[in-house]
Amino acid sequence: DAGVIQSPRHEVTEMGQEVTLRCKPISGHDYLFWYRQTMMRGLELLIYFNNNVPIDDSGMPEDRFSAKMPNASFSTLKIQPSEPRDSAVYFCASTLGLAGISSYNEQFFGPGTRLTVL
């Protein structure tokens, strides 16, 4: 398996523009997570899905952020409009829930998308 795939790897955009980050989880995994990593706040969970259904989006910072998972092999995280404080590395991770619980197994992370909003 190729692992978790994210695109693009780097994104530079101007304030106010729409940004779409993409993720392909490992085939067969039933949980998908979006994280944001910054020096100040570390790694924060934004939202996660189980079997394509959003379970908890309480980590999404504002309504400008939205995420979808239209099928088991694809998810997007969209920021509209983007702001300079959204600059961070965004990670997608997936796992196979053991006994139906996501944290009983290791999470597999993608390489991340480094977003810079000017």
Place this chain on the structure above:
Amino acid sequence: SQQGEEDPQALSIQEGENATMNCSYKTSINNLQWYRQNSGRGLVHLILIRSNEREKHSGRLRVTLDTSKKSSSLLITASRAADTASYFCATARTYMNSGYSTLTFGKGTMLLVSP
């Protein structure tokens, strides 16, 4: 509040020495996991220790868990320059009324191993 807190924030050692990183947490957990992150890369799982386990080994890694003190340690023996990375602990909680749970990551320990 942050569930896992690593200590120290940064550690610099010479090749061949052992590196010890600590993690403290605040609430009861189901398991604790350690991850490594090389610069510019995603996190990679190293080892998972369950709440009923006290010690676990994997190659040059040794993890201990003390649930009474709510702390864990990661020991890397005979370190190599390739071990240079950031190391994160992540704690897993289970919510009582559902099967869902997530991992909460600490801010990490940055390890530098010099040749």
